[in-house]
Amino acid sequence: MTNLVTATELADLIAAEAVRVLDVRWQLGRTDGRREYLTGHIPGAVFVDVEKDLSRSGDPAEGRHPLPSTEQVQEAARRWGLDDGDAVVVYDDASGISAARAWWLLSHGGVDVRVLDGGWAAWKAAGGDAESGSAEYTPGMITLTDVSGDSLTIDEAAAFPEHGVLLDVRAAERFRGEVEPMDPIAGHIPGAVNLPTTVHIGEDGTLRGADELRANFAAVGVNGDTPVATYCGSGLTAAHTALVLAEAGIDAKIFHGSWSAWSNTPGRPIATGA
Incomplete structure (x- = not known):
């Protein structure tokens, strides 16, 4: 099973109301991608903060983006409105480099998650719709399994x-x-x-x-x-x-x-x- 979706496939999933979309824009040297998200994003997409939701604070010896706990990611996923059984697509504006962090954690947590191949640029190139501001959503009740699998000390x-x-x-x-x-x-x-x-x-x-x-x-x-x-x-x-x-x-x-x-x-x- 592929871990990617094309912009056209994602548009079909959105039209069928069969997917939850997460905007995981982040780049080195930029605090986060929230400003870019608010300016324009895939309709219905919820913003994910890489620094706060997909990593945690830690000692320098743990690295700049220490792996978060399952409980931290689960709390964030519920804030994003995810429920058990939801299909999820994540995207960014960096060819999938930051969205892949969300893919890794959520897939290890038991979520059906894929990455938009080409990200925001591919969506715009395909003529996809965009909306500004924050998406409205209801908090979810998803339960994640251990997200730390396949991680090395x-x-x-x-x-x-x-x-x-x-x-x-x-x-x-x-x-x-x-x-x-x-x-x-x-x-x-x-x-x-x-x-x-x-x-x-x-x-x-x-x-x-x-x-x-x-x-x-x-x-x-x-x-x-x-x-x-x-x-x-x-x-x-x-x-x-x-x-x-x-x-x-x-x-x-x-x-x-x-x-x-x-x-x-x-x-x-x-x-x-x-």
């Missing part, structure tokens, strides 16, 4: 290259340790291999075809036969690569603390170079 991430492929999905120059705009130390987790999540995204913002995705992964030793885990800077982009892996038919784990946790934990070894 820092020790598990450190040991992962011994038996699987640990994918660092940041830009190559950050992986090599040449630059580090966000975290205290540049470099990568020893044994990790680099595959930036952006290589999976086409010029129009949608995911590339399944054959091309599988070829991208095969080039770094990921073919479905070996365990694979992902990490990034703060844990958000790692979920996007996990989504791409799912589309390629490969299950993945995520080190949600990612480089921000690793680089803030004293004594952790640092690798640099290609």
Whole structure:
């Protein structure tokens, strides 16, 4: 089963009143996407705050976006108006990179959730309707299962290259340790291999075809036969690569603390170079 929907498919679901839509706009360097949401969003979509709803405050050693508890996500999902059995579509304005965090948490919580391929740009390109202001909705009573499944601790991430492929999905120059705009130390987790999540995204913002995705992964030793885990800077982009892996038919784990946790934990070894 695909984890994506097209803009046309989403329009049909909305017309049939068969889906709940969540706007998960967030980008690095922007407090949140609420202003953009209020300016214009998919009709009926409810705004999701990535910082407050899909992560929590924590010690720097936990990373910049620590994994939230099931109770926190469930409380937020009820505020969004979700009930048990609802079909959900999430989208953003970053080719799915922030929406994938919601996809990961909700799918592990037992929700039927998909990501709008290409996000807000694809919706507008398809001629989709838009509305401004906040959507009106009634709070829901959804019950989530444990959202922390397939999440790695820092020790598990450190040991992962011994038996699987640990994918660092940041830009190559950050992986090599040449630059580090966000975290205290540049470099990568020893044994990790680099595959930036952006290589999976086409010029129009949608995911590339399944054959091309599988070829991208095969080039770094990921073919479905070996365990694979992902990490990034703060844990958000790692979920996007996990989504791409799912589309390629490969299950993945995520080190949600990612480089921000690793680089803030004293004594952790640092690798640099290609």
